[in-house]
Amino acid sequence: MPGIRFVHRTPLPPVEAWLRLTDWERHGAQVPLTRTIIETAPPTGVGTLFTARTGVGRITFDDPMEVVLWRPPAQASPGLVRLIKHGRAITGWAEIEIRPGPAGGCEVEWREELRVRGLGRPFDPLVAAAARLLFRRALARLLRA
Template sequence: MTLFRVERTVSLPPDEVWRRLTDWPAHGRQVPLTRTTVLTPGPNGAGTRFTARTGLGLLSFDDPMEVVRWEPPGSGRPGVCRLDKSGRVVRGWAEVAVTAAPGGGSRVEWTEELAVRGLPRAFDPVLARAGRALFGRAVDGLLRP
């Protein structure tokens, strides 16, 4: 499994950062060739399930996820959302933490541990760099004013 982290500090308040980072369909608009579909009705929370489908036609795969921890930020406490990934191709977890930054704004830490089926461990450093680049771009897009 490959572990990587994306960190950002932005001028937006924590509740707005949380809202944007947990808008699952919006992730699909930030990741190339990806569409995200929420599978559970109602508001986000623990138990919310969604799938990110990436690729073109027959050359695509599903990345099903479930929210297993949901603690929005509020009155001095950080927000934490943890996702479990249970796909046939991609497995692992992601955790998003949103805290108030000193002097205003927010600090984001997106940590992810992935395994890609059929990809030898020798490729872990490449997968980590690609993950940082891809998810960094997605976080930047989601948090853009």
């Protein structure tokens, strides 16, 4: 399972970054040909279910996810959300941690392990590189002031 990890710094305060990064519908808007379908009533918390549906017309695949850890940032305490991917095509997990930055603003750390079914380990470096590029771009757009 390829692992992805990167850190992004933003001038946004941790609470604002948290609100932007846990607005799951906005995630879908940042990924090409993707929309997010929220399957549980607000507010978001442990047990929230949503699906990122990617594709065109009848050629689509779903990436269903469940929030299994929900700890918003509070004052100097970091925030952490953990998602489990329950899909047929994509499995694994993702975490987004938000902590106060050393000079104001905050740091966002994105960690993810994913497996694309049907692709063996020789494809792990390609899957990781593509996912890292896609998620970094989405994260930067979600945090854009």
